[in-house]
Amino acid sequence: MDPLALFLVFLKASALSIGGLSSLPLLRAELVVPHIATDDQVIQAIAIGRISTGPNGLYVVSLGYLVAGFVGAGVALVAATLPPLVIVPIATVSRRWLLTTPVAGLVRGVALATAGLLAATSVGILQAAGATAWWQLALAAAGVALSVQGKVHPALVIAIGAAVGILLAR
Amino acid sequence: MLARLTRSWIAVGTQSVGGGTSTLLLIRRLAVERERWLSAREFAESWALSQLSLGIHLVALAGLLGQRVAGWRGVAAAVGGMLVPAAAITVALTAGYEAIASSPLARAALAGIAPVTAGMTLATAVLLIRSTARHGRALAIVDVLVSIAALAASALLAVSAVVAIAAGAAVGAVALGRERPTSRDIQMG
Numbered sequence: 001m002d003p004l005a006l007f008l009v010f011l012k013a014s015a016l017s018i019g020g021l022s023s024l025p026l027l028r029a030e031l032v033v034p035h036i037a038t039d040d041q042v043i044q045a046i047a048i049g050r051i052s053t054g055p056n057g058l059y060v061v062s063l064g065y066l067v068a069g070f071v072g073a074g075v076a077l078v079a080a081t082l083p084p085l086v087i088v089p090i091a092t093v094s095r096r097w098l099l100t101t102p103v104a105g106l107v108r109g110v111a112l113a114t115a116g117l118l119a120a121t122s123v124g125i126l127q128a129a130g131a132t133a134w135w136q137l138a139l140a141a142a143g144v145a146l147s148v149q150g151k152v153h154p155a156l157v158i159a160i161g162a163a164v165g166i167l168l169a170r
Numbered sequence: 171m172l173a174r175l176t177r178s179w180i181a182v183g184t185q186s187v188g189g190g191t192s193t194l195l196l197i198r199r200l201a202v203e204r205e206r207w208l209s210a211r212e213f214a215e216s217w218a219l220s221q222l223s224l225g226i227h228l229v230a231l232a233g234l235l236g237q238r239v240a241g242w243r244g245v246a247a248a249v250g251g252m253l254v255p256a257a258a259i260t261v262a263l264t265a266g267y268e269a270i271a272s273s274p275l276a277r278a279a280l281a282g283i284a285p286v287t288a289g290m291t292l293a294t295a296v297l298l299i300r301s302t303a304r305h306g307r308a309l310a311i312v313d314v315l316v317s318i319a320a321l322a323a324s325a326l327l328a329v330s331a332v333v334a335i336a337a338g339a340a341v342g343a344v345a346l347g348r349e350r351p352t353s354r355d356i357q358m359g
Contacts (some may be wrong), residue, residue: 014225016335020190021294023225025324025331040280044271046287048263054183054256056190057226061257062264070261077257081249084230087223088237088245098222101347107222109342111302112313113334116320118295122288123325129284136285143289148296155187158286165282166275 001036003071010060010079018111020057021046023080025117027060028124031067039128041066047161050154135168172247175240178205179232179251184259193228201235208238229253304349316341 001009009030013023024046031037045066049059057080064076091098126132126140139161146152178200186193194217201207208216216234223230229249236248270276295317303313320338323329 020226029331043284043287047283052260052263053187055193055226055228058260061260065261065264073261083225084223085233087230088233091219102343105347106339106343108302108346109338111298112316113320113338115295115298116317117324117331118291119321120324122291125288131285140285140289143286144293147290147293161282161286162279165279169278169281
């Protein structure tokens with residue numbers, strides 16, 4: 001895939017999502033379905049994004065690197081940086097307008113729809129990885145519980161998954 | 171001044187392992203407690219504005235704070251400082267993983283990592299609903315139904331993600347606007 005096309009895919013995913021991991025359903029639809037990336041790569045990127053420093057949304061940099069090396073990483077970084085910054089000039093000009101009821105509703109609608117898509121994506125990842133053994137389903141449930149509760153560090157949660165995989169999948 | 175600003179944001183980007191809340195806390199400590207760029211109340215308002223932004227909210231927050239401190243050069247210093255070194259670390263970790271990805275040990279680890287990331291993705295959905303759904307039982311039920319409708323449209327009817335998001339935006343602008351975000355939403359991150 002040429003860099004410009006890849007940039008546009010990442011840009012679209014960022015511009016149509018609200019919040020870091022929210023770009024995942026769009027990226028999966030545009031990269032995994034046409035076989036540009038694999039679900040394994042998506043899983044690796046999410047895990048590395050959680051272990052690495054900085055916003056979780058930087059998982060796209062990992063995915064970009066897996067798909068197209070350093071160019072892919074750079075393209076993904078720029079594409080993820082631009083849409084959030086649109087708020088800066090808008091906020092200086094019309095802070096009031098941003099806090100009106102229709103804007104709040106629009107943002108809420110996008111966030112809620114994205115939440116539904118993320119739920120579908122999580123099931124999709126599980127199916128694509130063939131992760132349906134009892135211990136893998138238990139790990140998925142633990143991943144949900146620990147992440148919602150938010151007391152255990154995400155990097156540690158990933159490490160637990162890796163350790164259990166090494167013990168049981170070999 | 172700009173160099174100091176950049177250094178502060180590099181620290182935020184490289185010290186916040188795991189992202190999300192830990193990054194937000196570091197930014198808050200930097201902006202409100204250490205540098206006193208703005209009050210706790212103003213910070214909460216900036217975070218509320220950031221949550222209206224497209225894409226990564228923490229990038230929007232860095233942009234808003236950088237702009238406040240030093241205009242557009244401040245935006246570049248804050249966003250670049252927070253993201254570029256963190257992205258470099260992410261690339262290094264990815265490259266390191268790629269080098270061992272085909273080993274049996276890494277493949278076994280991935281069999282455990284895959285369900286965990288699936289679980290984390292579902293947790294993100296839950297947290298997103300929790301922070302955006304309105305208070306009051308009737309309003310909250312309507313909001314959760316929007317998420318369920320998107321889930322069903324995607325999983326059962328193979329509706330594309332773009333269409334589902336656009337539908338959510340339209341429904342939201344028309345029907346989900348009543349009641350402003352509360353301070354609890356703002357703290358949730």
